[in-house]
Amino acid sequence: MTPFLLSLPRSNPSLLSPSLSSSPQNTQHHRVRFKPQASSSPQSHAKTTGVIVVGAGLAGLAAATHLNSQNIPFTLLEASDAVGGRVRTDVFQGFLLDRGFQIFITGYPEAQKLLDYPSLNLHKFYSGARIYYHGQFYTVSDPLRHFWDSLLSLANPIGSVLDKLLIASTRIRVLSKSDEQILTSEEFPTIHLLKRIGFSDSIIGRFFRPFFGGIFFDKELETTSRLFDFIFKCLALGENALPANGIGAIPQQLEARLPPDSISFNSKVVSIDFKESDSDSVPPSVMLENGDVFRSELGVIVAVEEPQAAKLLPSELVSKHQTAIKLYLKATQNNMFFATLRRIDKALGVVDRDSTAESFRLAVQWTHFISTTEPIDLMRSGV
DSSP, rough: OOOOEEEETSSSSSSSSOOOOSSSSSEEEEEEEEEOOOOGGGGGSEEEEEEEOOOHHHHHHHHHHHHTTTTTEEEEESSSSSTTTTEEEEEETTEEEEEESEEEEEEEEHHHOOOOOOHOEEEOSSSSEEETTTEEEEEEEOOOSSHHHHHHGGGGGOOOOOHHHHHHHHHHHHHSSSSHHHHHHHHHHHHHHHHHHHHHHIIIIIIIIHHHHHHOOOOOOSBBBHHHHHHHHHHHHOOOEEETTTTTTTHHHHHSSTTOOOEEOOOOEEEEOOOOOOSOOOHHHHHHTTTTEEOOOOOOEOSSOOOHHHHOOOOGGSSSOOOOOOOOEEEEEEEEEEEEOOOOOTTTOOOTTSOOOOHHHHEEEEEEEEEEEEEEHHHHHTT
16 A cells, blocks of 8 residues: 655644654654554554544534545544534424524535535525614614615614624625635734724624624634634625524534444544654554544544544644634533423513513423533633
8 A cells, every 4th residue: 555645734733633753854744654564562453444533523524525525435433422513403302402502604615515505404594683782672684685674773772873884894895805815814803803993882792792702602702803704704695594404404414425334423532542663653543432443544533622632632733822712621501492382572581571470381381401511611701
């Protein structure tokens, strides 16, 4: 077999994580060479594959899809019992229950390449936002999709008339740039960009901070301006939607395209072995929680959350830079669902003060369905 040569940027905590070369001349890249070798070690009894993908969330599924399209053999290892990671839908008594708040933005470029939108049977939301302020709902609409609604919203207290015009001009600005231009442009915190554009404190506090702060998990809006422009462009180009069968239909569609038996569930990876010899690098291998070992001939793709990736990767491959979303620990998230006798035209979290306790008891029945642990930002949480 011809040795596989790969160059990895040192500045990027690459998802493709083979063994490292000890060459002192290469200061910008890790150069690695994989060459199958006979071995009398316990790894000689390991299961061998081309590429090992760790994690069957959307990133891992996308990686596996690309490998499959190039006819590169792979094994996808997933710690849980199904694909999707945090993008999951459970079926309970006929109800489709997404885990956490989920929404799909159709404008994401990679999603457009990988997914078959028509078969997802997407149901679209109104292109705008309903903002609850001082006991009343106000609408901020996409001026190009809902022109008359946007005119009616000019006088509402969610920002000034100038703020609404600046939203339109920001849309034009991001649409005039390619994704590459956006992602290589000068960057600074999103909050600085918004103030530089001229948005008032009113619309920043009542619209941008809750909306984009929720997307970024960053209410201070310190996330890079590049990501803000990219997301704003995707929102302008696409729709906000959900598949008819829940958000879990997206990873399920990707899973269905992969070869049978290419995914191993309940297979938690606890270590990645990057052994080296004086001559040629030994192909990396991974060990599961149950002791099973998988050996890769080409490399390992780590597609898990940053804290878990940091435990699996050698320190040389772990980024020392702050990422857009820095996750430090996990907290328990309780998903609560309720079935109603009729559609309730209220936003989530708004109390209907006209309802009596008895009528509310008859109209709704709560079910505690599942508790999960989700990463939270320790810095932002104030812990």
